[in-house]
Amino acid sequence: AQSVTQLDSQVPVFEEAPVELRCNYSSSVSVYLFWYVQYPNQGLQLLLKYLSGSTLVESINGFEAEFNKSQTSFHLRKPSVHISDTAEYFCAVRFFGNEKLTFGTGTRLTIIP
């Protein structure tokens, strides 16, 4: 079965500390992987994506994610978080041969001053 799982529904982190938000998927076919971010009372915005090539992808605001095919994971990391990173983060997967985008249940990142 094809699915995507975000293991943590909430992650509290102290300001300037590192963070990792986990995303795992289950698939027998190739995948395309995405992280979207939703700031309070807004729609979602693309943070970064992996389609092919280098397995490490970066965003303009310091986040990075690494596609690990053997672990079927695409975890999102940031070495030092800021108050402005407070948001809900969604992992999304497109399975090869399927036009639909499947979202995980989301991880709410709370930054503690």
Next chain:
Amino acid sequence: NAGVTQTPKFQVLKTGQSMTLQCAQDMNHEYMSWYRQDPGMGLRLIHYSVGAGITDQGEVPNGYNVSRSTTEDFPLRLLSAAPSQTSVYFCASSISGSTDTQYFGPGTRLTVL
């Protein structure tokens, strides 16, 4: 460019009523989609369209109808509202498919009594 616009922002319906959620984009995007967002369930795809005149079902299509008569507009119709349809609805568009960056509207918060 206004991007993706959705109307109304808020709506309260009684069980059995019908209504149409409007979605429009001014970016000449071919791909448009509707999601519903519920607590703890992430975003779930309702319907999507790869171009004018072409629509297809997502994960949770029951109780919803769509049509795509123009590139710009992708309305979502609730035929007979039920309390289970209480949710936040997001429309999104992209250039040509789900691997392209999805641009989300601000959402419509719907309550069905």
